[in-house]
Each structure stands twice: as structure tokens, then as C-alpha cells.
Amino acid sequence: MSAVVVVHGGVWAIPEDLAKASVDGVKAAAxxxxxxxxxxxxxxxxxxxxxRAMEDNPAFNAGHGSALNADGEVELxxxxxxxxxxxxxxxxxVKNIANTxxxxxxxxxxxxxxxxxxxxxxxxxxxxxxxxxxxxxxxTENEWKEWDKQKNYVAGVMEDFNSxxxxxxxxxxxxxxxxxxxxxxxxxxxxxxxxxRVGDSPIIGSGAYAxxxxxxxxxxxxxxxxxxxxxxxxxLSHVEQVNGNT
Amino acid sequence: MLPIVVVHGGAGHIPKxxxxxSTAGVCSxxxxxxxxxxxxxxxxxxxxxxxxxxxNNPCFNAxxxxxxxxxGEVEMDAIVMDGLTLGSGAVSAVCNIANPIxxxxxxxxxxxxxxxxxxxxxxxxxxxGVPEVSPESLITEYSHMRWAKNLAPDAKPVESQxxxxxxxxxxxxxxxxxxxxxxxxxxxxxxxxGRVGDTPCIGSxxxxxxxxxxxxxxxxxxxxxxxxxxxxxLFHMEQGQSVEAASDLGxxxxxxxxxxxxxxxSVDPQGRWAARFSSLQMSxxxxxxxxxxxxxxxxxxxxxxxxxxxx
Numbered sequence: 435m436s437a438v439v440v441v442h443g444g445v446w447a448i449p450e451d452l453a454k455a456s457v458d459g460v461k462a463a464a465x466x467x468x469x470x471x472x473x474x475x476x477x478x479x480x481x482x483x484x485x486r487a488m489e490d491n492p493a494f495n496a497g498h499g500s501a502l503n504a505d506g507e508v509e510l511x512x513x514x515x516x517x518x519x520x521x522x523x524x525x526x527x528v529k530n531i532a533n534t535x536x537x538x539x540x541x542x543x544x545x546x547x548x549x550x551x552x553x554x555x556x557x558x559x560x561x562x563x564x565x566x567x568x569x570x571x572x573x574t575e576n577e578w579k580e581w582d583k584q585k586n587y588v589a590g591v592m593e594d595f596n597s598x599x600x601x602x603x604x605x606x607x608x609x610x611x612x613x614x615x616x617x618x619x620x621x622x623x624x625x626x627x628x629x630x631r632v633g634d635s636p637i638i639g640s641g642a643y644a645x646x647x648x649x650x651x652x653x654x655x656x657x658x659x660x661x662x663x664x665x666x667x668x669x670l671s672h673v674e675q676v677n678g679n680t
Numbered sequence: 681m682l683p684i685v686v687v688h689g690g691a692g693h694i695p696k697x698x699x700x701x702s703t704a705g706v707c708s709x710x711x712x713x714x715x716x717x718x719x720x721x722x723x724x725x726x727x728x729x730x731x732x733x734x735x736n737n738p739c740f741n742a743x744x745x746x747x748x749x750x751x752g753e754v755e756m757d758a759i760v761m762d763g764l765t766l767g768s769g770a771v772s773a774v775c776n777i778a779n780p781i782x783x784x785x786x787x788x789x790x791x792x793x794x795x796x797x798x799x800x801x802x803x804x805x806x807x808x809g810v811p812e813v814s815p816e817s818l819i820t821e822y823s824h825m826r827w828a829k830n831l832a833p834d835a836k837p838v839e840s841q842x843x844x845x846x847x848x849x850x851x852x853x854x855x856x857x858x859x860x861x862x863x864x865x866x867x868x869x870x871x872x873x874g875r876v877g878d879t880p881c882i883g884s885x886x887x888x889x890x891x892x893x894x895x896x897x898x899x900x901x902x903x904x905x906x907x908x909x910x911x912x913x914l915f916h917m918e919q920g921q922s923v924e925a926a927s928d929l930g931x932x933x934x935x936x937x938x939x940x941x942x943x944x945x946s947v948d949p950q951g952r953w954a955a956r957f958s959s960l961q962m963s964x965x966x967x968x969x970x971x972x973x974x975x976x977x978x979x980x981x982x983x984x985x986x987x988x989x990x991x
Contacts, residue, residue, distance in 0.1 A: 630800010
């Protein structure tokens with residue numbers, strides 16, 4: 435069984451001047467994930483490492499470099515899932531955390547819950563000693579400029595996919611040498627989203643899903659559309675049908 | 681066979697002294713939903729009405745009567761989904777409103793989003809003129825007593841909850857063949873602040889698709905999410921399983937793969953329906969062709985004419 439990690443840095447019409455940073459970023463993230471796997475690490479460790487690398491990279495809409503909501507703040511969503519046990523951890527609408535994929539993993543491993551949201555998620559982060567970062571550290575100058583230009587969200591969505599304004603969600607899937615699969619997805623969400631808007635990313639079956647019996651998927655794109663079709667779970671159900679294990 | 685509405689008032693173990701209230705409650709909700717359908721109303725109107733009735737009824741874990749989080753506060757989750765457009769609206773960890781299901785519907789109808797959480801959901805409620813209610817108005821003596829009991833270090837809230845009360849929900853098909861689902865809950869007893877369960881997660885707490893059917897779920901939230909129970913049942917239906925077989929397959933898988941118990945109400949586009957559960961009980965009721973169906977324990981299926989009868 436050969437170990438594999440696959441990452442994505444978002445789907446949108448990436449402009450020329452950002453293209454190199456994006457491609458360099460996903461390559462670096464894939465390398466991070468790969469070295470974890472080569473060292474005998476688990477699929478979970480690999481996807482977390484890959485997504486952390488992209489959260490730390492301001493070229494992507496996750497962690498550092500996230501989009502701003504309607505109030506000019508950063509609210510972050512993440513999910514991680516273990517295909518062996520179907521255990522999952524997710525956080526939604528979290529503030530001032532640089533690596534929400536790791537917070538999502540802590541929800542999975544240190545609580546009996548799957549999702550924590552808002553203030554509750556931040557309180558949990560505090561309780562496990564996860565460092566907070568000042569909000570402006572997560573926001574790039576370019577993001578402030580674009581946010582300002584794009585106060586109207588509806589116009590923004592159409593432009594995002596027809597032109598070059600948006601960044602997008604990041605994610606990774608992996609299978610390790612034991613045959614275990616895992617996935618992780620992380621995002622700052624859509625620029626100018628309503629306060630408290632939660633997209634597909636932290637929603638199990640939509641933003642991501644992993645099952646040793648069929649595989650793992652991490653999604654990116656228009657969150658509300660991904661939710662309507664529970665995209666990650668849909669893709670794996672097609673795999674299940676071909677495998678005959680439904 | 682159309683229109684039809686099926687409601688549930690939670691899967692678990694309802695103590696005998698509360699079982700009559702529970703049965704009466706789901707029957708009343710089914711009647712309320714059916715009245716709307718019979719008057720030509722939409723399946724969305726019907727499920728929102730049915731669930732609002734259950735939220736307003738203090739003996740269910742939704743709206744008034746919700747279980748308390750670890751801090752002794754009410755935080756509620758809800759979802760609605762429209763089988764025609766696949767549009768949905770959800771709220772999570774929302775406080776101080778009487779009917780989260782109606783707020784969920786407003787998210788779907790009045791925003792370009794599908795889910796709002798916590799403070800953002802409350803802000804949106806205020807912007808829509810949804811009246812804020814006092815925290816105390818949602819807390820019952822019963823929920824307070826259960827919260828206090830489960831603060832003890834050796835208490836087991838998950839088991840304790842499974843044995844007492846659960847989430848509410850409904851599915852419906854209207855005379856035009858449009859399908860909808862709705863689910864609402866106060867969540868898990870003594871949950872961490874900000875804990876969100878399956879209810880507002882599309883595909884887990886509920887799912888509706890005009891081409892396949894609709895499901896609303898109840899039970900151990902974390903287990904339901906791990907198998908995306910509602911979507912799983914509909915996948916089975918897409919592959920030709922009956923509503924009942926698909927529901928049983930989904931529940932059995934949840935039990936064997938992740939050791940979770942729960943219950944569902946499910947319906948297909950022709951109005952065939954099922955109320956199935958792997959827990960000891962689930963209070964449920966259905967209204968179709970002027971007949972009220974209801975039950976609580978496994979194997980129970982009572983009927984009475986909607987025109988008369990004690991319930």
C-alpha cells in the first residue's frame with residue numbers, strides 16, 4: 435500500500451500574479467504531508483500538517499490570509515476526519531486562532547463532541563492552551579483592499595467565479611501505509627459573508643468526508659452549493675456503488 | 681397517498697409518566713401540519729408548523745423545554761430543507777428565541793447563506809424582528825433538574841439523555857409533490873458551550889430531495905453525523921430500497937459502525953413513509969388520508985380517524 439497525500443488550495447479564477455504563489459503553496463503543503471507519511475506518520479497527521487502549511491501561507495483563504503466577513507472580522511471554519519473510526523472534529527466561526535485544523539483535531543481527540551462553534555470553540559481553545567493571535571495578524575493588506583471594494587456580497591459571488599477577486603478554502607486527503615484514510619478542510623469563508631455564516635467546510639459530508647471503506651474527499655468552491663448536494667458524501671457514495679459495498 | 685406529514689418527538693427512553701404527554705404532543709403536531717397541507721399549504725409550511733408546535737411544547741427537547749448546556753443555558757440548533765431547490769436554512773447555538781425552526785427558515789428565505797451560528801444567528805434574528813425571549817422562558821423545572829443531576833462527576837449525560845428526551849422533527853410531501861424536512865433541538869444534556877450536534881448539519885439532522893424523499897433524524901448526534909444518517913438513508917432509497925428498509929439499513933449501520941442509537945421519520949415522493957428507531961422508544965405520529973397514525977414503543981402502530989378520537 436503506497437501512501438499518498440493530495441492537497442488543494444481553492445478553486446477560483448486565480449490571477450496571473452497570484453498563480454505562482456498558489457502553486458508553490460500547494461506544492462509545499464504536499465511536501466509537508468508527504469514527509470509525514472514517509473516518516474511512518476498517519477494519514478491524520480499528514481492532512482493536518484498539509485493544511486497547517488496552507489493556513490500559515492497568506493496566499494490562501496485559511497488562517498493567515500483569510501477573507502473578512504461583513505463586519506471586517508475573520509471567522510474561521512475547519513474539519514478533520516479519521517476514516518478508520520469515522521471520528522471527526524470541527525470548529526465553526528472561530529476567531530484569533532492561526533491553525534483551526536489543529537483545533538478541530540483537538541475537538542475530535544479531547545472532547546466527546548464533533549463540532550464546537552463561536553465563543554464555545556474559543557473557550558475550548560483557551561482551555562487546552564492553544565495560542566490566540568491578534569485578528570489583524572491574520573489579515574493581509576490585499577484582503578482589506580478587496581473587502582472594501584466588495585461590500586456587496588451578491589455581486590461578489592458572481593465575480594468570484596467569473597473573475598479574480600476571491601481566494602478560497604484549502605484542504606487535503608491522504609492514505610497512509612496502514613491503509614487508513616483521512617481528510618481535512620479549512621477556510622475563512624466567503625468575503626463579506628454575514629457574521630456567523632457557516633459554509634460547507636466544517637459540515638461533515640459536505641466540506642469533507644473520510645471512510646476507510648471508500649476513500650476521502652475534501653471540497654472547495656461555492657459553499658452553499660456544496661451543502662445542497664452534500665458533495666463529499668455524494669462522491670463517496672458513487673465510489674461505494676462501484677465497489678458494491680453499499 | 682398525498683399529502684402526508686410524519687413527525688417525531690425524539691428517540692430514547694421516555695419515562696412512563698411522560699409518555700402520554702409525548703404521544704399527545706406529536707399527535708397535535710401531526711394534526712397541525714396536516715391542517716396546513718389539507719388547506720393546500722406547502723410541505724415547508726407544514727413541517728415548520730409541526731416543529732413549531734413541538735418547540736412550543738415544554739415536554740420536548742426543542743425551543744421551550746430544551747436541555748441545558750454545561751453552564752445551565754439553552755443553546756438551540758435547527759434546520760429546514762426544501763426538496764425542490766435543495767435549499768436549506770440552519771441555525772446553530774442560537775439563544776433566546778422561541779422558535780429556532782422559524783429562524784432557520786428565514787436564513788433560507790432571506791439570506792444567500794445556508795447556516796448562521798451563535799452570535800451571528802442572534803444578530804440576524806434581531807434584524808428580522810424576531811422577538812427575543814428571556815432565557816428563563818425556555819427553561820423548565822424538568823430540564824433544570826436533569827442538568828443539576830448530571831453535574832455530578834460520576835454522571836453519564838449521554839446515556840442519561842438517551843434515556844429521557846430527544847430532538848424533534850418532521851417530513852412532509854404536499855399535494856404538488858414537493859418534499860420538505862425540519863429538525864430542531866436543544867442538543868445534548870450538559871453539552872460543552874458551543875457544541876453543535878447533527879441537527880443543523882445538512883445530510884445528518886435532515887435531508888430532502890423531491891426526486892428521492894426526506895428524512896429527519898433523532899438520537900445520539902455525534903453518531904448520526906459520523907454516518908451522515910439522513911443522506912445515507914436516501915442513498916439507499918435512490919438505489920431502490922423501500923422507505924422502511926432504507927431507514928432500517930441506515931440505523932443498523934450507525935449501530936454497528938459507530939455504536940449509536942437513534943430514530944428517523946422518512947417519506948418518499950409517493951407518500952410512503954416510515955417511523956423507525958433502534959432505541960427503546962421514539963414518539964411519532966403521521967397524518968395521511970384523514971387518518972392519524974402514532975406510536976411510542978417498537979412495533980406499536982395505533983390509528984384513529986382525524987375527524988374524532990382522543991388524540
